Amino acid sequence: MSEKLLEGDGKAFLVLLLPISFLIIFLVATWRFLLALIVLGIGFQIWQQYQWQQWSQRVNPVFHRLIRENQGKITPIDLALRGNFSGSAAKRYLDSKAAEFGASFINSEEGGEVYYFITASILGNILDSSEPVKELPAQPVTKTARSLLAPPPPQPLEEEPEAELPPPTVHTEVKQNLAKQLVFGSLIQSELAKRLNVYSSTVYKRRNDPEFPEWTRSRDPDGIAWTFSETTKEFFPLEEG
Template identity: 70%
Template sequence: MSEKTIESYGKGFLVLLLPISFLIIFLVATWRIWLGLILLVLAFNIWQLYKWQQWCQQVNPIFHQLIRENQGRITPMDLAIKGNFAGERAKRYLDTKATEFGASTANADDGSKVYYFITASTLGSILDSSEPPKELASTTVSQYALPFLASPPPKTNLQELEPELPPHSTKEESVKPLEKQLIFGSLIQSELAKRLNVYSSTVYKRRDDPDFPEWSRTRDPDGIAWKYSRKTKEFFPVEEGES
């Protein structure tokens, strides 16, 4: 690197360093003045805030009175006329209250801003105006309540009214040849029940009775007596010599 290049870099650094040095010297020499100015501005803002809060305390009764009289509806002009102060201060005051109480705003036809504050009395009047007539409400309730309050009709036991009937069997099933039914030389309980035209449970109850062969003979379409085998759990026809 040549001497000219080093010299140019040094001059550029001095150009930046000199203003910074003068600024530091100026701040060191005048820091008390700057600190005093900052404290003065801060104190002035605190004083302004205090005066504003004091003024708001004086305006609050007027604001509350207008809210009660107008059912929560108020404009900056109403507040300015009632309190006899500038409209800008009234608008600033209402903006502060709207933020504090969550009021809604709307623009009137003349372009002015309207603030709506919801109070208990305002809400009650809204609900009263939207409540239906009591006579209509009571009539509707009674009309829909009577069917539910009426006693239910007595239930009839269909099982008691309907006598137990044997299973329906067609004529073809009852007149089947015995040879077709006795394919394996015996009948199971359900097959015998169909042949005798009775329930399968009836055959189950009477199969161990001594008079089961005679009872089955009276119901068999061919007059055949049947006996039950505990070993095979099946029913066999009784030969004439055995009966």
């Protein structure tokens, strides 16, 4: 009984030993070829990664322009149309940028994905537009202030000139407040909105309007016209020629 068990175990061992022997012989004979395949595979992966990085560097300027134009909102088709490449490449690029900058995306009603990249300027505009400005009481221009702005009437030679009036307190305070606000030579959107007694979102919508200086002059308590700088995103008093 024991001899039959030993004989069966020996045959089972031989059945396992033969495939293992053939595998060892195959590896010894072809290990150089297998090693070359592994090296080629790793090299191909590195080359593909390098090509992707070079392509991404060329796409970055297009991506940055779209982010500024669309206030941080972008879709794969927008990038593909602007850059003239495939939609799959655009989606892969946006996925990598979303992971890099922590952007969010949602599925639109049309079935596509919309990516949101929040920059500092976009966040500032959102915060400014979300804070309504309280209505300030209108500041009437006094007769004395109007008389200072108008040229004095000619006086007859035989009459004594009238005594000069001291500058009005209201006009002086307005000038002092404006000087304090213009410490850096300009105002930000929320500061100008408070000065004009309007909402910050109203200033944001009108800032690129050609009639913006005249509109601000009509609402400014000191009759000053303001202009918007696209470079600094600030508002500067417009000097009259």
